[in-house]
Amino acid sequence: MTSGTTPGTPQGPPLWRQAFDAAERRVTPHADSLVRTPGFATGVALLRRAQNLARDSARGVSARAWHLVNLPAGSDLARLRAQIGALDREVRRLTVQLENERRRPRAAADTTTPEEPDADGAQPASSPRPRAARRRAQRPPGA
Amino acid sequence: MRRDVERNALRARNGIKLVAGVDRPGVGLTPKDVVWQRGRTQLWHYRSDKVRYSPPLLVVFSLVSRSYILDLIPGNSFIEQLLDAGFDVYMVDWGEPDARDAQNRLEDYVDDYIPAAVERVRDISGADEVNLFGYCFGGDLSLLYAAHHPDAPVRSLTVLATPVDFTKMGPMADVFRGGLEVDDVLDEDGNVPPRVVVQGFKTLTPTAEVTRYVTLWEKLWSDEYVSAYQAMTGWSDDHIPFPGAAARETVQMLVRDNGMVTDRLTVGGDPVHLSDIRLPFLTVRADRDHIVPPDATAPLIDLVGSEDKHELRLPAGHMGLVVGRTAAKTTVPEIIGFIRTRSDETAPGPAVGQEG
Numbered sequence: 001m002t003s004g005t006t007p008g009t010p011q012g013p014p015l016w017r018q019a020f021d022a023a024e025r026r027v028t029p030h031a032d033s034l035v036r037t038p039g040f041a042t043g044v045a046l047l048r049r050a051q052n053l054a055r056d057s058a059r060g061v062s063a064r065a066w067h068l069v070n071l072p073a074g075s076d077l078a079r080l081r082a083q084i085g086a087l088d089r090e091v092r093r094l095t096v097q098l099e100n101e102r103r104r105p106r107a108a109a110d111t112t113t114p115e116e117p118d119a120d121g122a123q124p125a126s127s128p129r130p131r132a133a134r135r136r137a138q139r140p141p142g143a
Numbered sequence: 144m145r146r147d148v149e150r151n152a153l154r155a156r157n158g159i160k161l162v163a164g165v166d167r168p169g170v171g172l173t174p175k176d177v178v179w180q181r182g183r184t185q186l187w188h189y190r191s192d193k194v195r196y197s198p199p200l201l202v203v204f205s206l207v208s209r210s211y212i213l214d215l216i217p218g219n220s221f222i223e224q225l226l227d228a229g230f231d232v233y234m235v236d237w238g239e240p241d242a243r244d245a246q247n248r249l250e251d252y253v254d255d256y257i258p259a260a261v262e263r264v265r266d267i268s269g270a271d272e273v274n275l276f277g278y279c280f281g282g283d284l285s286l287l288y289a290a291h292h293p294d295a296p297v298r299s300l301t302v303l304a305t306p307v308d309f310t311k312m313g314p315m316a317d318v319f320r321g322g323l324e325v326d327d328v329l330d331e332d333g334n335v336p337p338r339v340v341v342q343g344f345k346t347l348t349p350t351a352e353v354t355r356y357v358t359l360w361e362k363l364w365s366d367e368y369v370s371a372y373q374a375m376t377g378w379s380d381d382h383i384p385f386p387g388a389a390a391r392e393t394v395q396m397l398v399r400d401n402g403m404v405t406d407r408l409t410v411g412g413d414p415v416h417l418s419d420i421r422l423p424f425l426t427v428r429a430d431r432d433h434i435v436p437p438d439a440t441a442p443l444i445d446l447v448g449s450e451d452k453h454e455l456r457l458p459a460g461h462m463g464l465v466v467g468r469t470a471a472k473t474t475v476p477e478i479i480g481f482i483r484t485r486s487d488e489t490a491p492g493p494a495v496g497q498e499g
C-alpha cells in the first residue's frame with residue numbers, strides 16, 4: 001500500500017485514501033438503502049429462524065439421547081436456570097420494594113397510628129407478585 | 144519518504160500494541176463509592192470536595208451499553224466535568240445481566256430500581272429531591288419513571304440522545320417489525336447477547352466498519368489517535384446483554400406499537416403518559432447521531448407535558464455528545480447551565496456522605 005500524496009497538496013490525504021473515500025462515497029448510500037429495505041428485515045428474520053431451527057433440531061436429538069440414559073439434557077438445565085432466575089427476580093423485587101416501603105413511612109413514624117381494622121389481609125402465596133404502589137397522577141388543578 | 148518510513152515504524156509498534164491489547168487506556172477512573180447494590184445493579188457516588196449545588200444529580204444509564212462512556216478517560220470525561228462544575232453526582236449502573244436477570248421487565252427498573260436509587264441518594268445527601276439525567280435508553284427509563292411517578296422527588300429531568308419514535312430507528316428496529324422475534328435472538332441465559340446488540344448497531348452504518356479500519360491504518364502512527372481509538376471503539380464493541388423480558392417489552396411496546404409517540408405505554412400494567420411529566424425538562428439530540436437518529440428523538444419535546452421544557456440540538460454524533468472537544472465546549476456547558484439554574488447554590492465543600 002502506497003502513501004503517496006497529491007502533487008501540490010502535501011498535507012492532504014494520501015492517494016490511496018482518496019481512492020477509498022471516493023469508493024466509499026459511492027457504495028455507502030446503496031448499502032444504507034439496502035439494510036433499510038423490507039427485504040433485508042425479512043431476510044434477517046428468515047436466516048435467524050433457519051439457524052434456530054437447525055440448532056433446536058440438534059439439541060432435540062441430543063436431549064433425547066441423554067433422556068434415554070435418564071440424565072438431564074442442556075435444555076433441562078436451561079429450564080431450571082430460568083426458574084431460579086425468576087425466583088431471584090421475585091426476591092430482588094420484594095427486597096427493593098420492602099426497602100422503599102420502610103423508607104416511606106419513616107417520616108410519618110413519629111405519629112404512630114394503630115393498624116387499620118379493615119386493612120387488607122395477607123395475600124396467598126399463589127397470588128400474583130405484589131405490584132409497585134401506583135402513585136397518583138400529578139395533574140395541575142383543573143386539568 | 145523519510146516521514147513515511149518513520150510512520151510505518153510507528154504503525155508497526157502501535158499495531159503490535161493494539162493486537163496484543165497492551166497500553167489500553169484506563170476507563171471509568173473517576174473515584175467513586177458503591178453506595179447501594181441490588182442484584183447486578185449498583186449506585187455509584189462520585190467523590191468530590193467541591194460540591195456547590197444541590198440537589199444531587201442522579202445519572203441513569205442505558206441497559207445495553209457500559210457506563211464508562213460517561214467517564215471515558217481522565218481529561219475526557221463527562222462525569223469529571225459535572226464534578227468540576229460543582230455537582231454532587233451519582234450514577235445507576237445496571238452491571239452485566241446474567242441468567243438471573245432474564246425475567247427483568249421494564250417495571251423492575253422503572254418502579255423498583257430507579258425509585259430505590261432516588262431514595263438512597265436522598266438518604267445520603269439529605270436533599271429532598273434529585274436532578275435526574277438519563278442517557279440513551281436510560282433516558283427512556285427516566286421518562287417512564289417520571290411519567291409513572293409524577294409526584295417523585297425530582298427537581299428536573301435531562302435526557303440525552305433518547306429515542307422516542309422507534310419507526311425512525313433504522314434497521315435495528317425494522318428487523319423486529321419485519322418478522323424477527325426477540326425469542327429468535329435470545330441466548331441460553333434468556334438474554335439478548337451483546338454480539339447481537341453490537342451487530343444491530345453495526346447494521347445501522349454497514350460500511351463504517353471498513354472505514355474504521357482504513358482510518359485506523361492511516362492514523363496508526365499517532366499515539367494520541369490510537370489511544371482514543373482504543374477507548375472509543377473499545378466501548379462501542381463492548382456491550383452487555385439485554386435482559387430478555389425487558390427486550391420483549393421494548394420491542395412490543397416501543398418498537399412495534401411505537402408507544403412513546405402513540406401514547407400506548409404501560410408500566411407494570413398501568414397506563415403511562417409522557418404528558419404527565421411536568422418537570423423542568425431538557426432533551427439533547429445530535430444531528431449526526433447514527434445510533435439514535437435525530438428524527439427518533441425529535442418528537443420528544445412535544446410529548447412531555449412540562450411548561451419549562453427545552454431542546455438542545457447539536458452537530459455531533461452519539462458519542463460526541465459526551466466525549467471529545469465538541470462535548471466539552473458545547474454539550475456539557477449547556478447541560479450544566481440548564482441544571483445549574485434549576486439547582487440551589489451552597490457553600491463549596493465535600494459531598495455529603497463522603498469523608499473529608
